Each structure stands twice: as C-alpha cells, then as structure tokens.
Amino acid sequence: MPRRTSTTRDGFAVLAVAIRREPWIFTVSTIGSVLFGALTVADAWVLGWSTQHAVLPAFDTGEVSAGVLWAVLGLFVGVAILRAVGIVARRLGAGVMQYRMQAHYRRAVTRQYLTLPMEWHQKHPTGELLSNANSDVEAAWGPIAPLPMAVGTVVMMVIAVVQMLLADLVLAMVGLLVFPAVIVANLAYQRAASPLMTRAQQLRAELSEVAHESFDGAMVVKTLGRESEETERFAAKAHELRDVSIRAGRIRAAFDPTLTALPNVGVLVVLALGVYRVLHGQSDPGNVITIAYLLTIVSFPIRSLGWLLGEFPRSVVGFDRVTAVLQATGEMQYGASRLEGTGGALLEVDHLAYAHEPDGRLLDDVTFTVTPGRTVALVGATASGKSTLTSLMTRLVDPDAGAIRVDGTDLRDLAKGELARSVAVVPQAAFLFDDTVRDNITLGADVPDEEVWAALRTAQADGFVAALPGALDARLGERGTSLSGGQRQRISLARALVRKPRLLILDDATSAVDPEVEARILGALRGGVGGGNVDDGGGDGGDSTLVVVAYRKATIGLADEVIHLADGEVVDRGSHVELLDRSPAYADLVNAYEQQPAGEAE
Amino acid sequence: MSTTAATRESTTVDTGEQIPALETIRRGVAVSPELREGLVGTFLLAVLATIGQVVIPIAVQQTLDRGLSGPGGEPDVRFMVEMGLMAFAAIVVTGVASYLMTSRLFTTAERGLATLRIKAFRHVHDLPVLTQNTERRGALVSRVTSDVDQVSQFLVFGGILFVVSVLQIGVATVIMLFYSWQLTLVVWICFLPLFLSLRFFQRRLSDAYATVRRQVGIMLSAISEPVVGAAVVRSYAVEERTQKRIDAAIAAHQQASTRAQGFTAFSFSLGGLSGGLANAGVLIFGIWLGFADQITAGEVIAFAFLVSLFVMPVQMGTQILTEAQNAIAGWRRVIGILETPADLVDPGADGQVLPRGPIDVEFRDVTYSYPGGPDVLHDLDMHISSGTRVAIVGETGSGKSTFAKLLTRLMDPRLGAVLLDGIDVRDIRQSSLRRSVVLVPQEGFLFDDTLRANARYGRLDASDEEILESAMQLGLADWVDGLPRGLDTRVGQRGESLSAGERQLVALLRAHLADPDLLVLDEATSAVDPNLEMRIGRALERLMHGRTSVTIAHRLSTAENADEVVVVDRGRIVQRGPHAELVAQDGVYAGLHASWVAQQGR
Numbered sequence A: 001m002p003r004r005t006s007t008t009r010d011g012f013a014v015l016a017v018a019i020r021r022e023p024w025i026f027t028v029s030t031i032g033s034v035l036f037g038a039l040t041v042a043d044a045w046v047l048g049w050s051t052q053h054a055v056l057p058a059f060d061t062g063e064v065s066a067g068v069l070w071a072v073l074g075l076f077v078g079v080a081i082l083r084a085v086g087i088v089a090r091r092l093g094a095g096v097m098q099y100r101m102q103a104h105y106r107r108a109v110t111r112q113y114l115t116l117p118m119e120w121h122q123k124h125p126t127g128e129l130l131s132n133a134n135s136d137v138e139a140a141w142g143p144i145a146p147l148p149m150a151v152g153t154v155v156m157m158v159i160a161v162v163q164m165l166l167a168d169l170v171l172a173m174v175g176l177l178v179f180p181a182v183i184v185a186n187l188a189y190q191r192a193a194s195p196l197m198t199r200a201q202q203l204r205a206e207l208s209e210v211a212h213e214s215f216d217g218a219m220v221v222k223t224l225g226r227e228s229e230e231t232e233r234f235a236a237k238a239h240e241l242r243d244v245s246i247r248a249g250r251i252r253a254a255f256d257p258t259l260t261a262l263p264n265v266g267v268l269v270v271l272a273l274g275v276y277r278v279l280h281g282q283s284d285p286g287n288v289i290t291i292a293y294l295l296t297i298v299s300f301p302i303r304s305l306g307w308l309l310g311e312f313p314r315s316v317v318g319f320d321r322v323t324a325v326l327q328a329t330g331e332m333q334y335g336a337s338r339l340e341g342t343g344g345a346l347l348e349v350d351h352l353a354y355a356h357e358p359d360g361r362l363l364d365d366v367t368f369t370v371t372p373g374r375t376v377a378l379v380g381a382t383a384s385g386k387s388t389l390t391s392l393m394t395r396l397v398d399p400d401a402g403a404i405r406v407d408g409t410d411l412r413d414l415a416k417g418e419l420a421r422s423v424a425v426v427p428q429a430a431f432l433f434d435d436t437v438r439d440n441i442t443l444g445a446d447v448p449d450e451e452v453w454a455a456l457r458t459a460q461a462d463g464f465v466a467a468l469p470g471a472l473d474a475r476l477g478e479r480g481t482s483l484s485g486g487q488r489q490r491i492s493l494a495r496a497l498v499r500k501p502r503l504l505i506l507d508d509a510t511s512a513v514d515p516e517v518e519a520r521i522l523g524a525l526r527g528g529v530g531g532g533n534v535d536d537g538g539g540d541g542g543d544s545t546l547v548v549v550a551y552r553k554a555t556i557g558l559a560d561e562v563i564h565l566a567d568g569e570v571v572d573r574g575s576h577v578e579l580l581d582r583s584p585a586y587a588d589l590v591n592a593y594e595q596q597p598a599g600e601a602e
Numbered sequence B: 001m002s003t004t005a006a007t008r009e010s011t012t013v014d015t016g017e018q019i020p021a022l023e024t025i026r027r028g029v030a031v032s033p034e035l036r037e038g039l040v041g042t043f044l045l046a047v048l049a050t051i052g053q054v055v056i057p058i059a060v061q062q063t064l065d066r067g068l069s070g071p072g073g074e075p076d077v078r079f080m081v082e083m084g085l086m087a088f089a090a091i092v093v094t095g096v097a098s099y100l101m102t103s104r105l106f107t108t109a110e111r112g113l114a115t116l117r118i119k120a121f122r123h124v125h126d127l128p129v130l131t132q133n134t135e136r137r138g139a140l141v142s143r144v145t146s147d148v149d150q151v152s153q154f155l156v157f158g159g160i161l162f163v164v165s166v167l168q169i170g171v172a173t174v175i176m177l178f179y180s181w182q183l184t185l186v187v188w189i190c191f192l193p194l195f196l197s198l199r200f201f202q203r204r205l206s207d208a209y210a211t212v213r214r215q216v217g218i219m220l221s222a223i224s225e226p227v228v229g230a231a232v233v234r235s236y237a238v239e240e241r242t243q244k245r246i247d248a249a250i251a252a253h254q255q256a257s258t259r260a261q262g263f264t265a266f267s268f269s270l271g272g273l274s275g276g277l278a279n280a281g282v283l284i285f286g287i288w289l290g291f292a293d294q295i296t297a298g299e300v301i302a303f304a305f306l307v308s309l310f311v312m313p314v315q316m317g318t319q320i321l322t323e324a325q326n327a328i329a330g331w332r333r334v335i336g337i338l339e340t341p342a343d344l345v346d347p348g349a350d351g352q353v354l355p356r357g358p359i360d361v362e363f364r365d366v367t368y369s370y371p372g373g374p375d376v377l378h379d380l381d382m383h384i385s386s387g388t389r390v391a392i393v394g395e396t397g398s399g400k401s402t403f404a405k406l407l408t409r410l411m412d413p414r415l416g417a418v419l420l421d422g423i424d425v426r427d428i429r430q431s432s433l434r435r436s437v438v439l440v441p442q443e444g445f446l447f448d449d450t451l452r453a454n455a456r457y458g459r460l461d462a463s464d465e466e467i468l469e470s471a472m473q474l475g476l477a478d479w480v481d482g483l484p485r486g487l488d489t490r491v492g493q494r495g496e497s498l499s500a501g502e503r504q505l506v507a508l509l510r511a512h513l514a515d516p517d518l519l520v521l522d523e524a525t526s527a528v529d530p531n532l533e534m535r536i537g538r539a540l541e542r543l544m545h546g547r548t549s550v551t552i553a554h555r556l557s558t559a560e561n562a563d564e565v566v567v568v569d570r571g572r573i574v575q576r577g578p579h580a581e582l583v584a585q586d587g588v589y590a591g592l593h594a595s596w597v598a599q600q601g602r
C-alpha cells in the first residue's frame, strides 16, 4: 500500500539514481533542452524584430537594405541551427543516458545471475530472468527520455510564474490553482495506474516464462501433439496482459488530455475573475491578459511534465523488480586458501548432510575418503543422491552439516575459482554452449590445439570432431543440437579432461554412448588415471583422483573401491567383488542385467 | 532466404528484415484484423481532437483580445461569457475526443497485438524441430515478447496521428495558398530538402532499428544460455568469461540503440531547421513581393504566423515517422516468424486417420541429411510388422535418433517415404499421428510444474487414480509412493529438481498415459539404475502387447529381449534379426555384444 501513495516520490527517486550516475550527460541534455526552450522564445523575438526592422520599414519606405535582409536570414537560420543543436543535444543526450543506464543495470543484473546460488536459480524461471534483464530494466529507465524536456521546461514555468505573481497577485494565485489541480490529477493517475502497471510487468515476465519454457520443450510439445494446449497456456497470459494493458491505457488516455485541459480551464477562470476585477477597478485589462498568456505558456511545461509522470508507474515497478534481483542475497562466500598440491588430490567427505528441502532428508551422514590417485565408484539406486553429492563436491551447493575437504582444505575456505583449477566434473546431462567445438572444450582457457585433440582422443570424440566441417572450429548450435546424444556427452567429457584436473568427477558420464565406445573411453581413462602412464593420448594427467558415479559394472570396474550409497548414508564400501559377496542389495542393483528377465521365467 | 533450398525444409526463421515498411503494416494488419476495427470512428475522433487543439488557443485569444477591451475600453462581458463558454465547450469536447481516441487505440492495439503474439507463438510450435533448434531460444522469446511490445507505442501514438499530421499539413497548405501562392511555394521549397532527405533517413533508421531488435535477441540469448547452464558455468568457474560475453552483447545493443537514437535526433532537428529557413524566406520574399505590390505588410505578418501551423504537423509527422521505424523493425521480426514456412504441413481434415491397434511401419528408400550436412541415413528400407518389439542398436552418431525422428515425423525424409499402416506419414492428420505415435526423446524435458501436471501432459484428462495405476503398471509405484509429496512433487525447471533417472521415469509415465499404438523409446531409461531399468523393461514388455514398439538402447539387455534387433551402422542397416541369430553371426552386433558381455562379466 505505501507503494501506491508514493509512486511519484519513488519515480523521482529512480530518476535521481540515474542523474547521480550520469550527471554530465544529464547536464548536457538539459542544457540542450533549455537551449531549445530559449530559442523557441527567441524565434518569436526574431519574428518581432524582423517585423519591426525589416517588414514594416520596407513596406513603408518601399526599400530595404541587403544588410537587413541578410540579418533577417541570419537571425532565423542562426536561431534554427542553435535550436537544432538543442534538439540533438536533448534527444541524443537523453538517449545516451537512457541506454547507458540500461546497460549498467543489465550488467549488474546479469552479474547477479552469475553469482547467486543454484538454489536461487531453481526458484526463478529463465524466462522471468530474461524479463528482468530486458523489459524491467527498460521500464525502469523509460522516464529518462522525457526527463530533459521536463526539466528544461520547468525553467520556463518558473519564469512565467514569477511574472504572473508580479502582474497581479490575486489573479496569479487563482491561476496558480492549476498546479494543485495538476497534482491531484497526477496522484489520481498514479494511484489508478500503479497496480495495473505492476501487474502488467509481472505478466510480461510470466509471458516470457511460458514462451521460454515452451520453446525449450518444443520437442516434447510436438511429440505429444500439445501445440494447441501450449498456445492456450500462452494465450491466457497474453490475454490477461492485453486486458491489463487496455485498462492501464484507458487511464493514461484520460490523464494526458486532463493535463492539457487544466491550464486552458485555468485561463478561463482567470478571465472570469479578471473581468470582475476590471469591472470593479481592482485590476486593469493588461494584467489580466498577461496572466492569461503566461498561463497558456505554462501549459506546455505541464504537458511535458505529464509525459514524465505518465512513465512513472511502469518505471517504479520495473525498478523494484530489478532491485529485487540486485538485492537478492545468498551468494557464496569464498575464503582465501589455495590448492598448491600437484598430482592426485585427497578428497575427504566428512559427516556430510544435505537436503534440498528444509524438512527433507537426502544425504544424512556421509563419510569417506579418497586418497590421491585412487578411483572410487559411487553406486546407488536412482535418486539416492549421487548427483547431489557431486554438486556438493564441486561446491555448487554447500552442505547443511559436515564438510568436504580437498587436500585437507574445506571447500568453503578456498578462494573463488580455486576449486575449478583442481577439480573438474562431467555432469550427468551434458550442457554445450552455442559456440565452436574448441571453445566448448577450452571454455576460453588458453590451451593448445594438441591438448584439445588429446582430450578428444581420450573421450573417443576425435573421430567425429575431425569429420565436422571446420573440425575444432565447427559451431555446435545452442545446447549442441547438431550433435547426437553420445557425441554431446563426449565433448562434455573432453572439456573436463583437457583441464587435467587433480580430481575428476564423472557423473554417469557415459550413459549415452554405446558399449564399444564406452569400453574404449574407460580403457583410456584407466590407462591415464589408474596406470599412471601419463601420455597415452589422454589429456587427463597421470595420477588424478577419480570419482565415478556409475551403475554399470564396466564403469565400476574402473574403481579401486566402491562406495554404496543408500538411504542417505554410505551403507557399504570395499572392492566390487567384496561388495558383491557380502551385500545382496548391491548385487541386486548391479547384477540386474544378468539376472534373466523374471517376467519371462514366470 | 527460404527459397535457396527449395527442395529442403528451410531451417532458419525468417528475419523479416527485407519486408518494406508499408508492406509490414499491411501484413501486420492482415495478421491482426482487430487493428482495423472502428478505425473510421477513431480517425474522426482524432480529427476532432486535433481541430480542438488548434481552435482552443484561438478562442482563448479572441476572448482576450476582443472581450477585455471592448468597444468602450470596458470589458465586453456578454461577448466574453459567450466566447468563454464556447472555449470551455471546445476544451471539454477536445478532451473527451482525445480520451476516446486514445483509449480506443489502446484497445484495438492491445487486442491486435495479443493476436499477433499468439499467432507467432503458435507458429513457432508449428515449425519443424530443426528450425526451432537453429534459432536460439532467447531470440525466439524476444520475438513474441519485446518485439511485440515495441509495436504498441506506434499503434497508439503513431499511426493515426501521422495521418492526421499529413492532413494538417494539407489544410495548412490550403490556408496558406489562400493568402499567397508565392509564399506557399517558398515554404514548400524550404521544406523540400527535409522531405527529400526523409527517405534517406528512413532507410538508415530502418537499418539501425533492425540492428537494435536483432541485438535484443542476441542479448537475451547470451543471458539465457549461462542461466540454463549455470551448473557448468559454476563448476568450471568461467563466470568471468561468460560475463564478458554478456557484456559484449549488452554493449552491442547499447551501441545500436544509441546509433538509432542519433539518427532520430538528427532527422528530427532537420524539421526545426527547415522551419527557421521558411520563416526567413517568407519575410524576405514577402518584402520582395510587397515591392511588386502583390501583398500587404499585414498579410506577410499573418503568413509568418501561418507557417507555424505548417511546421507543427511537419515536426510531429517526422517524429512519428522516425519512431515508427523502431516499431516496424519489431513488427517485421514477428511477421518474419509467421512467414517462415511450417514445412511439416498438417494435412488437417483432408488427412487420413490411423486406425487404432498396433501399427505397421515401413521405411521406403529413406535418405536423410541435416541441412547443409552429409547424408546421415542412406536408402533405408525396412519393415516392422505390427505388434513387434524392435530394438535398434548401433554406435553413437550412427543415426538412431534420426531414424526415430523420421518415424514420428518430427522431420520429413529428403528422399523416400515413411509409411505407417501403409499410409505416408505426410498424409496422416497430425492429431491422429500424435495420438497414435509417441516418442520419448533422448533428453527428457519436463515442465516447471507438479509431477501430476507433467504426467497429464500425456493424457490431459487423466485422474490421479489413472496416473497411479499407470505408474503401477510400469513398476513405478514404489517410487511414487516414496516421494514425500507424491503427485504434488514439483519437478522444477526442465525437471531439474528431480534426479536424472527420475526425469526419465516421468517422461515414461507421460508416454504410457498417452496410450500410443506405436511407442518409440530413444534411450528412455539410460539414466535409470539397472535394477529399475530391468523392472521397467519387463513391465513394458507386458504393456506393449498389442502395440508396436521401437526401442533404441545402448544397454544390450534391451536387445536381448526384443523380438527383433536392427543394427544401424553409419546410417545403414547392417544386420537385423532376433538377438540369438545375430550374436551367432560375424558382424557389428557380435562386436557390440562382446563389449557388452565383457563389461558385465566383471
């Protein structure tokens, strides 16, 4: 509620932010605007001067000197040029200021997107974030466009008002009643329009959400033939936005003519009272005329102020929405420690607990250690928390209790970016950027092509990459759509390998490749990781520590040790053979492929 | 753009940038017929409002000039009251007319734009999968959101007022002609450079704003990509590089906008310049005409005032025209979507309907290549009799998913035909095809909603009981029961609050609810643990009785249980037959199987 009553104040506050940020451009454009105003007045003066000194004498005497004519031309053109300069300064200045503010805030908002934690991202749909960065930022700085004009004309207004007061105090006071009327009209407008604008911006975000999600899932929509339902979902939002916009538009449609009419009505009132005062000898006609004229002059500034105020509700809403993102907290805190070691890293998971939901329970008390150079397989049923554990290990999220340490350092004490220098993860779902193969693998790091090829070789991706037009320079399309599922996964694997991480985490990273290729990848990994022979084509460094999330025995076979995860705990650990022997649950899980289909037996 | 590959489906979305401005408006109005509604009435209101704006100052001025100092030097009260009332009436009429006009414009504009948005949105879903994939999602979103928003301002504050401005220019010209045709000519000559340069500016502006709109799309794509791939950006600590790319996109947009604003400001300032020139010209030529006794001093001065009547609408018109370019640039892009051919044409009511019951599949000499790429499938010829369970295996990248997409008509073959029950898929009604044939794609996509809603995507009217029953049939009852919130579980954006395996379970459940006659599973259980995978496999075996199923899998356990195995290698079918037969043969399958068994053997 307080929001509603103070939209005007908030609107000015938003503008103040912009002015403080860009004082010089604002000054230039305001000067341009004042110049424009002054020269508009000067135009009338030039016309008067020309009439006096050129037209009337010329008609009287029948002759005119060339000098005077040149002066007329010079004055008019000079004034016009200066005025054109004023226009350019004002409009371009306002534009530059507006776009600079937009860019500042877009940078700030997107910086926030990159620092806010994953939890925050999960609560904010991509489409909404797009709307924040685009439509809301645009709305916030909308009033900058009419701002210089409004400020420039305020000067005009002040001069006019002072002259009015000097002419006839009583009449002037009556005439100045226009101002409270303008304020009332403005308040009524802001009050009526603000909630609608809030809703409209919200709906813009929702519309963007629906569109983004729906285009993202276009394939599913198509395979199930749900185009009409999706369109209905979008149409519902579009229609709501339409209705709100129409209602807001009607209010706006009433506001502008009201502001235009008020000074005119003021003139009539002044006239009525003026006549009365003239008849009673309290004033003379000249003063009445002056005040009436001055009032008509004031009407233009009032209108330009109206354009400014008209933008306020949307601006305030946009600014609030952007500010909400900028003020969102929870970004990760980093320490200052560095990881100096070489060779495989030591990984300790210590009484780790984590739940996605406050009341939930996923990982309860997970403890294990992986000594440098060893390979450990994390095995567990679907949804047992393996991927969650990998995201804890790469510090995408922080544990609720317990700690994860690399080389004895708690991940939370590490400096920003430090973890990524030593640890690389291949996520379960490969994510590729709309970029070249090379950039998808190096991610901007300065890596020679030979090493990229070496990593591709280990990932068994060198063959198909070489066949792409342009090889490493081939562009992959958004999310790598031009590749097959298995090809994407191998690029993602190469991305991790090329970094020669000291700790490599593979989250079911060969799920989409066929058994032969999988065997070759695992062979190369084993050669590189387990055997310690550094350069058999693998770019993965000699003796990395390796954590693999795996279901299949082929992958598990890589491991020196298996950690069986269930019910949020490590239920057993040991070699694959030991576990098969002593743990029926484990055997059930990993031997499923061999146990002949029970269905057929029955 | 789309015509260069006449034989192929076009894979890029039309930018619309080559559509001429007037043509854009014409097509835009054709897409949104609402824009035409009540146009005459609105236009009359606009004329009324404009007349009012000219009449009111004159009426006020008359009241002042003639009324205040009437014949006897005393105010002429009667005259003043009459004029005052008239002026008041004019103010009211103008205000009301202007309100009605703007609110009608808002109504038709917003209604028209909602229609435009919805049609464009729908059309995106009607585009072939490939086209959807080549256009970046951020850019597509911008087309149905912010590009449309640009048009609104123009429709409300542009279109009609421009016509009115042109009319005003005409009327002013007629009035001026009434005074002096020579001076009218002078005025027009002074404005000629402006009118002529307008075309040039329009072209530059049109380009400039096209760039701006394009940059918005690029910017949104640059922002959305790392938001979607936040986990990768984080875990590889490439925030800085990502931010640099976003900043570059933001800067490019800022630069484009500023450039466009520069043109706008400059072209607008030309109007003022011409005005000054015209004033000077009128006075100088007026004097000259006076010497020839063709005009009086009074007439010259009166004419000088008339010039402002001409300048005002010219400036208004120029401004509208320049600002229109922004709107038209946005409009073009939206229309561009609608003009992109939806190549997978739905035969609609003319199409055939697939009878219910197991479907018989035939590929007849099918060759497929992705646009601009080599053939991915070569002369594929095969028949799957109704009711069989076929497994497709092959190396990654061999064309299995491509096969699945052709089979479900997400794409049409370059050569040859795909027939279901003997009918070419291109002749089958989409609604029937989607009803009977369901593909579970390699990357499951879920909507940010509850588990229930996602399951219902398969069958819109499914009750909770039906969903649970379906889950039970698939062997997923334990899993659903284990979820703390059951069917109310929120799956998060793209399903990311579920584990990868769980996402696949939901996709499967959704497909099962759709109750298809031909089910195509593209590695639909690749992320599910072996135990559950086998359980689902057995369940599917039962459920697929009386249906045809095609399963693509790397886990050869699936192949072992299929009626028939089809081995694809580099786009060709190299082997087919029951598992037992194929293992015995010397060939690709034996190799694949050997790797598989070797992996399982440990």
Ligand SMILES: Nc1ncnc2c1ncn2[C@@H]1O[C@H](COP(=O)(O)OP(=O)(O)OP(=O)(O)O)[C@@H](O)[C@H]1O
Binding pocket: A122, A356, A357, A362, A380, A381, A382, A383, A384, A385, A386, A387, A388, A389, A428, B492, B496, B497, B498, B499, B500, B501, B502, B527, B528, B529
């Ligand atoms: N962002 C999230 N918000 C809420 N719950 C989540 C989130 N991510 C995962 N979960 C839940 O946590 C559990 C474990 O998920 P996780 O992805 O760690 O499983 P997983 O062991 O990797 O399974 P899979 O083998 O299927 O990949 C699941 O029940 C899942 O629904």
Ligand SMILES: Nc1ncnc2c1ncn2[C@@H]1O[C@H](COP(=O)(O)OP(=O)(O)OP(=O)(O)O)[C@@H](O)[C@H]1O
Binding pocket: A481, A482, A483, A484, A485, A486, A487, A512, A513, A514, B130, B133, B370, B371, B373, B376, B394, B395, B396, B397, B398, B399, B400, B401, B402, B403, B442
């Ligand atoms: N949209 C696309 N544009 C261009 N080429 C593509 C596209 N999609 C796939 N390809 C190429 O077509 C070939 C076959 O891909 P497809 O997805 O059919 O393979 P697949 O057999 O399903 O492989 P996987 O087992 O890895 O999923 C691959 O070489 C791939 O690079």
Ligand SMILES: [Mg+2]
Binding pocket: A386, A387, A388, A428, A507, B499, B500, B501
């Ligand atoms: Mg997982």
Ligand SMILES: [Mg+2]
Binding pocket: A484, A485, A486, B400, B401, B402, B442, B522
């Ligand atoms: Mg595939």
